[in-house]
Amino acid sequence: MAEVKDFKTVKVEKDQGIAWVILNRPEKRNAMNPQLHYDMLEALTELEVDKDSKVVVITGAGPSWCAGQDLREYFRGTDTNPVERRKASWASQEWRWRRLFTFPKPTIAMVNGFCFGGAFTPLIACDFAIAAEDAIFGLSEINWGIFPGGLVSRVLADAMCYRDAMWYIMTGDPFDGKKAAELKLINYAVPKEQLRDETVKLAKKLMEKNPQVLRAAKEVFKYCRNMDYNQAEEYMSAKGTALRLTDPEKGRETGMKQFLDEKTYRPGLGAYNREAK
Ligand code: COA
Numbered sequence: 001m002a003e004v005k006d007f008k009t010v011k012v013e014k015d016q017g018i019a020w021v022i023l024n025r026p027e028k029r030n031a032m033n034p035q036l037h038y039d040m041l042e043a044l045t046e047l048e049v050d051k052d053s054k055v056v057v058i059t060g061a062g063p064s065w066c067a068g069q070d071l072r073e074y075f076r077g078t079d080t081n082p083v084e085r086r087k088a089s090w091a092s093q094e095w096r097w098r099r100l101f102t103f104p105k106p107t108i109a110m111v112n113g114f115c116f117g118g119a120f121t122p123l124i125a126c127d128f129a130i131a132a133e134d135a136i137f138g139l140s141e142i143n144w145g146i147f148p149g150g151l152v153s154r155v156l157a158d159a160m161c162y163r164d165a166m167w168y169i170m171t172g173d174p175f176d177g178k179k180a181a182e183l184k185l186i187n188y189a190v191p192k193e194q195l196r197d198e199t200v201k202l203a204k205k206l207m208e209k210n211p212q213v214l215r216a217a218k219e220v221f222k223y224c225r226n227m228d229y230n231q232a233e234e235y236m237s238a239k240g241t242a243l244r245l246t247d248p249e250k251g252r253e254t255g256m257k258q259f260l261d262e263k264t265y266r267p268g269l270g271a272y273n274r275e276a277k
Contacts, residue, residue: 026062
C-alpha cells in the first residue's frame with residue numbers, strides 16, 4: 001500500500017484503486033481543528049484528479065471516526081481571531097459538503113467509531129456509509145449549548161426522517177451503528193472486524209462500472225433533488241447529451257450493441273462488457 005502524502009492531520013493511502021483518507025488525530029478522537037480542514041481540502045483536491053484513485057474511502061485512525069468540530073481549536077481557539085475563523089469555516093464547509101457531496105468519484109464513509117456533531121456533514125455528503133455495529137453516533141450539540149449548525153441541521157433533512165431527526169437533535173441521545181442502519185442514516189452496519197472487507201467489496205463493485213457514467217449518475221441524482229421538474233428535465237437532457245459525447249468508453253452504444261445486436265448480455269442482470277471492442 002502506498003502512502004501518498006503526509007499531511008499534518010490526515011493520512012492518504014492508496015491501494016488497488018482505493019484512496020483511503022484517514023482522519024489522523026486519534027489522540028483527539030479525530031476532532032476537526034482548522035488544520036484538519038485545510039488538510040482535507042488539499043487531500044480531496046488532489047484526489048479529484050488523481051488517476052490512480054477510483055474510489056475514496058473516508059475513515060478515522062484509532063477508536064473514532066470523527067468527534068466533530070474541535071471545541072478547543074476550531075471554536076474557542078478562533079473566537080478572537082476572525083480571519084482564522086473565516087478561513088477555517090470556509091475550508092470546513094468546502095470539503096465537508098461542497099467537495100464531498102459532488103465529488104467526481106464514488107465516496108464511502110467507513111465509520112469505525114465515534115461520529116458526533118459536525119461529523120454528520122461529511123457522513124451524509126458521502127455517497128455510501130458503512131459503519132461498525134458498535135460505532136457511536138450522536139448530535140451532541142444540545143448537550144453543550146448550541147444547535148447542530150454548520151449545515152448539519154440542513155443536511156440531516158436529506159438523510160433522516162423528520163421524527164428521527166427531531167428526536168436526536170433535541171435529545172442528543174447517542175445511538176449505535178445498528179440503529180444508524182435501522183434509521184437509514186447509513187447503508188448498513190457490520191461487526192467491526194468485517195468493516196474493511198465490506199468496504200473493499202463495495203469499492204470493487206463500483207470500480208467495475210464505467211467511471212464517467214458513475215459520475216454523471218450521482219451528479220444527476222444529487223443536483224436534481226433541489227430542482228423543480230422542468231429544470232430537472234432540462235438538466236438531465238443536457239447532461240445525457242454531454243455524457244454521450246464525452247464518454248470515452250461509449251458505454252451507451254456498446255451496451256445497446258451487446259444487448260440488441262450481439263445478444264451477449266442482459267442489462268437487467270449485470271453490466272456490459274467494458275473490455276469488448
Ligand atoms: N473537541 C476537542 N477535543 C476533543 C473533542 C472535540 N470535539 N473530542 C474529543 N476531544 C479530546 C478530549 O478533550 C481529549 O483530550 P485530552 O486528552 O487533551 O483531554 C481527547 O480528545 C480524548 O477524548 P476523551 O473524551 O478522553 O475520549 P473518550 O474515548 O473517553 O470519549 C468521545 C470520546 C468522542 C465520546 C468524547 O471525547 C466526546 O464526547 N467528545 C466530544 C464529542 C462532541 O460533542 N462533538 C461535537 C462537536 S461539534
